[in-house]
Amino acid sequence: MNITQRYRWLYKPAVFIIALLPLARLVAGAFGIAGISLGADPVNEILHECGKTALQLLLITLAVRPLVRLGRLHNLLRLRRMLGLFAAFYALLHFVTYAWLDQNLDFQAILADILKRPYITIGMAALLMLVPLAVTSTNGWMRRLGRRWQKLHYLIYPIAILGVWHFWWQVKADIREPLAYAAILAALLGYRVVVKARSVSATARGRSADPAP
Amino acid sequence: MKRPDNRIRPSEITPPEVYFDRRQMMALGLASLAAGGIAGRRALAAEAGNASTILAARYKAARNTKLSIASTPNTYEAITTYNNFYEFGTDKSDPSQNAREFRTTPWNVEIGGECEVKGSFTLEDILKPVTFEERVYRLRCVEAWSMVIPWVGFPLADLIKRFKPTSKAKHVEFTTLLDRQQMPGQRYRVLDWPYVEGLRMDEAMHPLTFMVVGVYGRILPNQNGAPLRLVTPWKYGFKNIKSIVRIRFVEKQPLNSWQVAAPNEYGYYANVNPKVDHPRWSQATERRIGGSLFAQRSATEMFNGYAEQVASLYAGMDLTRNF
Incomplete structure (x- = not known):
């Protein structure tokens, strides 16, 4: 198998299955399949699991x-689009769980929550920005948008920042877990800042620039 | 090395009905043995040698129906695996995992402050003269979920009277054990350890205020705050301080741990109030634990449904400011 075949037939299906495992556990737990339990408050477990999985996939x-x-x-x-789409998928599940299972589709209460x-508010903003990125992830949209596609997809940075902030802001006292997410995000963003700064100074000195991060 | 898994699986937990039947049969058996004279008495002594059997019988206390609500309680499993007890970890499932080896014997409670009877009392001293009763109370967590729990305990007022608080005693301050070895959650400064809570004297003396030593007719599991915890059903759950080692009568309002951690979010009174939101979430509704995945939220009641009994304690107070 050449590299393209390996990605198509091995790596991509493997990533696809692994990314579905958190959902499989939640579904099994919700219906009591295979002795899996979501504990005394399954709604909360589904809510948090989807949210955290979305953030993890975003960081990956x-x-x-x-x-x-x-x-x-x-x-x-070659794997990046699938990972990003799964992040959007779990973020959407997180919202659906909140709106449907947690708030019983009481739109007045949901709207009050989003505003107050x-x-x-910031979680919702991140989700709304994630939607156009998921929609425009196809080859067709990449072609149609051309250079603007890249610009649009820089939205991933504010989305990730808002997402981690959203997690941090809702914990009661123990910030260790959101802190870990924030540290990883800071490293990933910091890396890009360093690369960018180097490429700018390299250009200034008249050498060929590194490709954009 | 992997430790043997001595967790009790849900399937192993005796349903309360079966459990109660078994207890009754045991009591009957003991009574008939006693009636049987010497031989019976010898057998009884052998039974009694198993002190825990006799001790356990005490926790199968009669229900105080006047102060109990009629709702069906949550399962023993839910009550003992879904716990906020940060001394054993901040996840709901942490306490039932991490409190298994927690030693509650010997246990001493230090009594002090503005009272005539002071000193260190053993748990046995504390519990000897009181009569246990069962009360089915609502529990409303500040995180907007709720349960119904059949607690076993005795009124705090009965305990307080024995220490003869003076006229200077305006509040009661409770403190949880500080033991980083046994309580792994205390190794991180998530809260300012040890956990401290307080009640105004009239709240502490209120007939609903309950000192809890058991649940579902059994001795209180460690993760629920063994061996001695507070339950004030009209207040948010965090007021219900667990594993109490110190009770002090004080003149000034004590600073409770959650108020220290976030004074704009958690107050001293912490009365359940659907009209006063937590800054980060609504308190108007709650999710009852144990419902189906698609269960509807229910409206939160003023003072968690105990307004009739406790509203007068707060007459004339601004409950938005004194949250």
Whole structure:
């Protein structure tokens, strides 16, 4: 198998299945399949699991570019779209769980929450920005948008920041877990700042610039 | 090395009905043995040698129906695996995992402050003269979920009277054990350890205010705050301080741990109030634990449904400011 075939028949299906595992556990737990339990408050468990999985996939998506550069693993880029789409998928499930299972589709209460609770406001903003990125992830949209596609997809940075902030803001006292997410995000963003700064100074000195991060 | 898994699986937990039947049969058996004279008495002594059997019988206390609500309680499993007890970890499932080895014997409670009877009392001293009763109370967490729990305990007022608080005693301050070895959650400064809570004297003396030593007719599991905890059903759950080692009568309002951690979010009174939101979430509704995945939220009641009994304690107070 050449590299393209390996990605198509091995790596992509493997990532696809792994990314579905958190959902599989939630579904099994919700219906008591295979002795899996979601504990005494399954709604809360589903809510938090979807939210955290979305954030984890978002961070993994953002880790692809540094890995490509540092590890010379250029082919990893082939997995990035799927990872990003799964992040959007779990973020959407997180919202649906909140609106449906937690708030019983009481739109008045949901709207009040979005307007009055800052951590929900920013979470909602992140989700709304994630939607156009998911929609325009196809080859067709990439072609149609041309250079503007890249600009649009820089939205991933504010989305990730708002997402981690949303997590941080809703914990009661124990910030260790959101702190870990924030540290990883800071490293991933910091890496890009450093690369960008180097490329700018390299250009200023008249040498050929590194490709954009 | 992997430790043997001595967790009790849900399937192993005796349903309360079966459990109660078994207890009754045991009591009957003891009574008939006693009636049987010497031989019976010898057998009884052998039974009694198993002190825990006799001790356990005490926790199968009669229900105080006047102060109990009629709702069906949550399952023993839900009550003992879904806990906020940050001394054993901040996840709901942490306490039932991390409190298994927690030692509650010997246990001493230090009584002090503005009272005539002071000193260190063993748990046995504390519990000897009181009569246990069962009360089915609502529990409303500040996180907007709720349960119904059949607690076993005795009125705090009965305990307080024995220490003869003076006229200077305006509040009662409770403190949880500080033991970083046994309580792994205390190794991180998530809160300012040890956990401290307080009640105004009239709240502490209120007939609803309950000192809890058991649940579902059994001795209180460690993760629920063994061996001695507070339950004030009209207040948010965090007021219900667990594993109490110190009770002090004080003149000034004590600073409770959550108020210290976030004074704009958690107050001293912490009365359940659907009209006063937590800054980050609404308190108007709650999710009852144990419902189906698609269960509707229910409206939160003023003072958690105990307004009739406790509203007079707060007459004339601005409950938005004194949250």
